[in-house]
Amino acid sequence: MENMFDRLAPYIQDYIYANNWQELREIQVEACRIVFDTEDHLLLSSGTASGKTEAAFLPVLTELYHKPSHSVGVLYISPLKALINDQFKRLDELLLESELPVCKWHGDASQAEKNRLLKHPQGVLQITPESLESLLIRKRGACVKLFCDLRFVIIDEVHYFMRDVRGVQVLCLLERLERLAGVRPRRIGLSATLGDLSAAQSWLSSGTGRCCAAPVCKAEKQKIRLLVQRFQRADQTTPEGALDAGEAAHYDYLYRMTLDRKTILFTNSREETELVIAHLRQLALKNKTPDVYRVHHGNISAVLREQAEDEMKAGEEKLVTGATVTLELGIDIGSLDQVVQVGTPATVSSFAQRLGRCGRRGQVPQILFTFLDDVHTTAADTLGPINWSFLRMIAIIELYTKQNWVEPLASGRYPYAMLYHQTMSYLLSVGEASVRELEAGVLALSSFRQISQEDYRMLLHHLLQIDHLQKVEGGGLMIGRAGERIVNDYHFLAVFQVPEYYLVKDENRAIGTVDKIYPQGTRFALAGRTWETLEVNRQAKVLFVKLVPGVSTVDWDVDFQTDLHTVLVQKMRQILVCSDQYPYLSDSCCERLEEIRYLARNSGILTNVITQLSENKFAIFPWVGTRQLFTLHFLLRAHGFQSKILWRTCVYLEVTFRSKAPDAKMQLENALRELAQWEGEMDLSGLPLPEKVQIEHKYNEFIPLDLLRKEFIFDFLEPDGLREALSAACAFPDSSGDAHNEAE
Numbered sequence: 001m002e003n004m005f006d007r008l009a010p011y012i013q014d015y016i017y018a019n020n021w022q023e024l025r026e027i028q029v030e031a032c033r034i035v036f037d038t039e040d041h042l043l044l045s046s047g048t049a050s051g052k053t054e055a056a057f058l059p060v061l062t063e064l065y066h067k068p069s070h071s072v073g074v075l076y077i078s079p080l081k082a083l084i085n086d087q088f089k090r091l092d093e094l095l096l097e098s099e100l101p102v103c104k105w106h107g108d109a110s111q112a113e114k115n116r117l118l119k120h121p122q123g124v125l126q127i128t129p130e131s132l133e134s135l136l137i138r139k140r141g142a143c144v145k146l147f148c149d150l151r152f153v154i155i156d157e158v159h160y161f162m163r164d165v166r167g168v169q170v171l172c173l174l175e176r177l178e179r180l181a182g183v184r185p186r187r188i189g190l191s192a193t194l195g196d197l198s199a200a201q202s203w204l205s206s207g208t209g210r211c212c213a214a215p216v217c218k219a220e221k222q223k224i225r226l227l228v229q230r231f232q233r234a235d236q237t238t239p240e241g242a243l244d245a246g247e248a249a250h251y252d253y254l255y256r257m258t259l260d261r262k263t264i265l266f267t268n269s270r271e272e273t274e275l276v277i278a279h280l281r282q283l284a285l286k287n288k289t290p291d292v293y294r295v296h297h298g299n300i301s302a303v304l305r306e307q308a309e310d311e312m313k314a315g316e317e318k319l320v321t322g323a324t325v326t327l328e329l330g331i332d333i334g335s336l337d338q339v340v341q342v343g344t345p346a347t348v349s350s351f352a353q354r355l356g357r358c359g360r361r362g363q364v365p366q367i368l369f370t371f372l373d374d375v376h377t378t379a380a381d382t383l384g385p386i387n388w389s390f391l392r393m394i395a396i397i398e399l400y401t402k403q404n405w406v407e408p409l410a411s412g413r414y415p416y417a418m419l420y421h422q423t424m425s426y427l428l429s430v431g432e433a434s435v436r437e438l439e440a441g442v443l444a445l446s447s448f449r450q451i452s453q454e455d456y457r458m459l460l461h462h463l464l465q466i467d468h469l470q471k472v473e474g475g476g477l478m479i480g481r482a483g484e485r486i487v488n489d490y491h492f493l494a495v496f497q498v499p500e501y502y503l504v505k506d507e508n509r510a511i512g513t514v515d516k517i518y519p520q521g522t523r524f525a526l527a528g529r530t531w532e533t534l535e536v537n538r539q540a541k542v543l544f545v546k547l548v549p550g551v552s553t554v555d556w557d558v559d560f561q562t563d564l565h566t567v568l569v570q571k572m573r574q575i576l577v578c579s580d581q582y583p584y585l586s587d588s589c590c591e592r593l594e595e596i597r598y599l600a601r602n603s604g605i606l607t608n609v610i611t612q613l614s615e616n617k618f619a620i621f622p623w624v625g626t627r628q629l630f631t632l633h634f635l636l637r638a639h640g641f642q643s644k645i646l647w648r649t650c651v652y653l654e655v656t657f658r659s660k661a662p663d664a665k666m667q668l669e670n671a672l673r674e675l676a677q678w679e680g681e682m683d684l685s686g687l688p689l690p691e692k693v694q695i696e697h698k699y700n701e702f703i704p705l706d707l708l709r710k711e712f713i714f715d716f717l718e719p720d721g722l723r724e725a726l727s728a729a730c731a732f733p734d735s736s737g738d739a740h741n742e743a744e
Contacts, residue, residue, distance in 0.1 A: 004032040009065035011097040012058055028055040030215035031188075035059035041187040041205050041212040043158070045194045052190045053087065053156075053330075057094065060152045060188070064100060070149040072117070073100070074124040075185070077132065077170060078156045079329070081106045082305065084126045086331045087156070100124060106131045108302065121146045129169050130493040136176055137429045147181040155204070157329055158189040159349065162203055162409040165495045165697060168418045168447045175207045175445050176426070184208065192330070193352040196408035203411060207446030224355070224401060225366040226584040228393065229253065230592055233374035243279075250372050251276070254340065255283040257368060258320045261337040262312070265322045266354050268343050270297045270556055276342060277322040277528035278551045295528040296323040299501070299556070301510040304527055309333055322528065328353040338366040344393040346562040349406045351396050369393060373592065382603050382613055386596050388572070388651060392564070394582060394593070395571040407565045412715035413450035416707045417697035419443070419459060421495055424468070424479060428487050432478040435460060455707060462704045486702075497698045499557065503542045504531065511545070515556050518543060523552045561648055566625035566721060569651050573623045576600040605652070609729045610668050616657040618668060622729055628722040629653065632675070634687050635722075639671050676726035682719035689713075 005013065005024055016024075024032075027046050034042050036059055044052045057074075064073045078084045088104050095102060101123040103113050117125065118139070125146075127135075135143055153174060161167035178184060189204045201212040231253070234244035243251070254276065258265065267273045273295060281293045294308040305326070312319050312333040321327070328350065336358040345351040358365045373387055399405045423442050427433060433441065435457070442448070443456045460477070463469040468483035479487060491498050501513035504526055511527050518524045518533045525531075530552040531545035576597055585593065604611045611619045622632060629645065633653055636643040644654045657664050694700055694708040695716050 004029050004036075007032065007036060007062065008058055009062040009098075011065070012062060012094070014097065015094055024058075025051045025055070026217040027051055027215065028058060030217060031055035032059040032062075034213045034215065035063065035186075035188075038213065039186070039210070041189075041201075041208070041210055043189045043191075043197065043201055043204055043212055043214040045158075045191045045197060045200070045214065046217060050192075052192075054094075056154050056188045056190060060154070061095070061098070061100065063151065065098070069122065069151055071121045071145065071147055071181075072123065072125045072150055074152045074154060075132075075147070075150060076124060076126045076154045076156065078126065078128060079160050079166065080326075080331075081108060081128060081302075082309065082326075082331055083156060083329055084128065085306070086309075088126060095124075102126065105135075118142055118146065129166055129173060129495075132173050132177075133169065133425060133493045136173060136180070137425055140180065140429045143177065144181050147177060147183060150177075150181060150183045150185045152188060153185045154188045154190065156190045158191040158200055158204065159193050159409060160191075160329065162200065162411065165415060165418050167203065167411065168415050169421070169495050171203070171206050171447050172418070172422050172445050176441075179441075184210075186210070187212075192356055193349045193406050194409075195349070195406040196410075199408055199410055203409075223364050225364055226369075226397065226401070227586065228369040228371075228397075228582075228584055228589050229586045230390075230588045231370065231372050232588075233372055246372060246374075250370060251279040251283065254342070254370060255280050255287075258338075258340065259289065260318050261320075262315065262318045262335075263320045263338050263340055264327055264333075264336060264354075264357055265320055265340040265342065266327075266345070267322065267324065267341075268346060270299060270324055271554060272342065273297055273322040273324055274525040274528060274554055275551070277320075278525055278530065280320065281528060282551055290317070292317050292319050293528055294319055294321040296321050297326050298324070299514065300512040300527050303510065304512065325350070327357065333357075335363060338368060340368045340370065343371050344389045345396060347407055348396050348400050348565075348568065352400050352406055355400075369397075382599075382611075383605070383619060383652075385599055387592070388649070390589075390592065391572045391575055391596065392568065392649070394575055394585075395568055397584070398575070398582075399568065399571055405567065407568075411447070412695070412711065414455075414707070414711040414715055415447060415697075416451070416455075416459065416703045416711055417699040418495060419448055419451060419456065420463070420699045420702055421492075422448075423460075423463075424483060424487050424492075427469075427477065427479050432472055432476040434476050438477065455710075458704055459707065463702065466702065468702060495698055497696070501541070503540075505542055505544055506531070506547060507544075514543070514554060523548060523550070525552045525554045563626035564649055564651070566623075566628060566725070569625055570623050572651065573606065577606055609672060609726075610665055612665065613654070615660050616664065618655045618657075618665065620653040620655060620668065620672070621651070622672075622722070622725050623651065624722055624725045625718075627716055627718040628725060631684075631717040631719050631722045632726075634684075634689060634717070635675060635719075636671060638687055641668070641671065672726055676723060676729075678723055682723065684713045684717055684719060687713065 027044060028051055031042060031044060034040055044055055046052055060074055084104055084106060088102060092102055103117045103123065103125050105114060105125055105127040155161065155170065161170050187204050189200065191200065194200050197214045201214050205212040231246045231250040233246040265276060267276060277293050277295050281291060284291055296305050296308050308321055309331055311317065312321060315334050339354055339358045341354060345354060355365055355367055358367065371390065422445065423438060426442050439453065439456065443451065460469065466482060467480040469477050470480035472478050486492055499515045501515055502517060503513055504511045514526065517536055520533050520536060523530055523532050530548050530550050532548045533543050533545055535544040600606055605619065605621045609621060611621065613619050626649065633643045633645055636655065642656045646654060655668060689709060689712065691705065694712050700708055
């Protein structure tokens with residue numbers, strides 16, 4: 001370890017001494033070894049606050065110290081402007097004694113700093129994918145000078161990019177940049193939660209032909225303080241707008257458990273964040289305790305979000321900040337006393353990220369789960385009394401804490417919406433291009449390697465028909481009139497869907513945004529407070545408001561959607577089958593779990609793939625993930641069955657017969673057996689899919705329906721995983737083996 005320290009640049013050694021580091025961490029030593037002694041890309045995956053950022057920058061900056069770059073030497077790509085601002089402060093200190101500047105490049109960054117960098121390109125450039133897209137479009141010529149000697153690209157929060165189309169955008173931009181500037185920089189990826197290192201290595205090295213090293217460092221065993229507390233929604237009706245006894249008890253508990261404790265309180269929706277914080281603030285007012293409550297989500301103004309981050313980091317007050325995914329990422333907010341999770345996290349990965357926010361600087365991570373149970377054991381429906389969300393919560397905790405498992409991430413093979421976006425972006429940057437030039441400049445990008453020339457030409461033909469493209473003399477293509485309206489919109493740079501937002505202002509102070517107009521006199525919640533609309537300026541899309549007392553609600557049209565992985569669903573089944581006790585569950589939770597286990601055993605869902613719910617209604621439990629369940633749903637519909645998925649994260653299908661059929665169960669058994677015994681590749685191209693069934697992407701409306709259907713079939717449906725699960729489950733008649741032993 002000491003040997004690697006000796007190889008670092010002198011100013012970095014001085015920085016380490018000045019900050020009283022005792023030694024380099026293992027991940028930092030391994031990063032130095034790979035950067036100094038190989039030409040490989042590098043993937044650094046370890047927990048939050050484990051020193052990954054320093055592990056990347058210490059050897060990279062040393063390389064630039066010994067062999068200065070003639071342009072920007074390091075390109076740092078982050079998903080969030082806030083993360084860039086946070087890392088900028090850290091790097092600025094590290095580079096204080098060096099001659100390498102660090103420049104932020106995003107919408108809120110200084111234009112003077114950007115101009116200075118364009119004149120004298122050097123050092124480190126921190127940027128978002130959207131700003132990099134803008135650079136390649138609007139400053140194509142300047143990019144050659146800016147990046148002609150680019151040595152390293154550091155991609156932060158790799159798992160965040162891999163899970164959606166922004167990751168495709170990043171890879172496309174890097175390839176376009178490398179071709180334009182004639183460089184082959186090494187890539188370094190950073191992540192705290194990766195379920196499949198090999199998939200992340202492949203993603204990071206995509207299109208480069210270079211190996212990617214991923215050092216595995218010994219993780220120290222870590223204790224976790226964990227408690228799950230349940231509150232029962234009261235049975236009796238309550239007056240409209242009033243809290244029932246269960247809700248009141250829940251808020252009172254959250255108030256007491258966060259009092260004088262620096263806390264991030266996570267929920268799964270912006271509405272719930274607003275509501276919880278508003279009620280906690282009311283309780284503080286009632287009990288005459290300080291107002292330490294803040295809100296942090298994507299619709300809060302940047303000023304208020306940054307203010308909350310700075311206040312939390314300063315640590316002068318024990319703030320309680322309600323948040324959604326915006327505080328999952330690695331923004332430095334100092335040490336926390338605890339994390340509170342209201343309801344079940346969307347995924348195991350999300351739980352891992354949220355847990356990683358506490359327990360820094362030698363502390364034992366402490367996370368409190370609370371949930372309001374409004375599923376009653378007296379419900380008439382056989383399966384209605386089972387709280388699936390509660391089971392999923394336990395399964396998530398068990399998978400991560402006992403098995404260190406998180407969901408693997410895989411990129412889609414047919415990202416047609418991104419192919420549209422990159423085609424328009426490329427044409428915007430070059431003016432016009434022939435079909436062959438587009439195939440070489442866009443279709444040849446590694447992210448589109450599975451898309452055929454035939455499919456691309458179908459897309460181009462469609463874009464000509466809808467006037468997004470037009471032909472020029474000589475046969476080339478350029479952007480058409482309808483396409484100009486898309487590409488000239490500021491939001492074109494972002495490949496994620498951006499709803500139409502209305503700015504909320506209290507006099508001249510921006511509070512945040514909402515996605516609908518609240519008419520004059522209407523009260524709504526934002527930033528944990530209640531506002532009343534004074535005036536609406538529809539043309540400027542601004543709501544002028546005043547602060548009013550009390551608690552109100554706000555609703556956004558879209559919040560998170562999630563898919564359950566088969567491993568998670570099967571863990572839920574195992575929890576039902578076994579008799580294990582979980583020490584982190586409160587007494588009320590333990591009692592509820594035993595009720596659910598009793599109901600599950602008696603309903604037959606643990607031993608029967610098909611369970612009769614009523615005279616003509618059946619439940620099918622293949623215990624598979626969301627994608628496999630949707631595959632079964634559409635296959636059954638193709639067989640003529642009336643199949644239904646009750647909600648997005650449901651773990652079973654409901655099949656209804658129009659009238660009582662004596663052989664209904666046998667019909668279903670035969671259909672499942674046929675699917676389980678299917679030989680060879682399962683052809684789903686003939687499935688009777690509804691026209692609106694597609695993987696949601698921003699530019700789908702400009703893609704031919706045949707291509708959207710192909711993407712859905714091949715990138716969402718999973719017939720192989722379904723067939724494997726059915727083969728294991730469909731041994732009709734059902735066996736009656738020892739369920740407990742099966743779980744073991």
